[in-house]
Structure formats: C-alpha cells, structure tokens
Amino acid sequence: ISPKRLAAYGVASLAPVASNKTEEGRAKNRRVELVEQ
Numbered sequence: 001i002s003p004k005r006l007a008a009y010g011v012a013s014l015a016p017v018a019s020n021k022t023e024e025g026r027a028k029n030r031r032v033e034l035v036e037q
Helices: 023-029
Strands: none
Touching: none
C-alpha cells in the first residue's frame, strides 16, 4: 500500500468498543483498525 493512501486518526474516545472504566475495557479500546479508502 502506498504511504500516500494511509492516514492515522485517533478515535478511541469517540468510538470505544468497551467501557473505559476498567483496565480490560481500556485495553480493548487500544486498537488499530485498517479502513480502505
């Protein structure tokens, strides 16, 4: 993949997959998702 087609965005606080009240939830929210553009 060309680096020109990649972008990094931090959205964990806007789109959490788990609660940030526990360490387990925070660990689930520390993730990388690759989205085709």
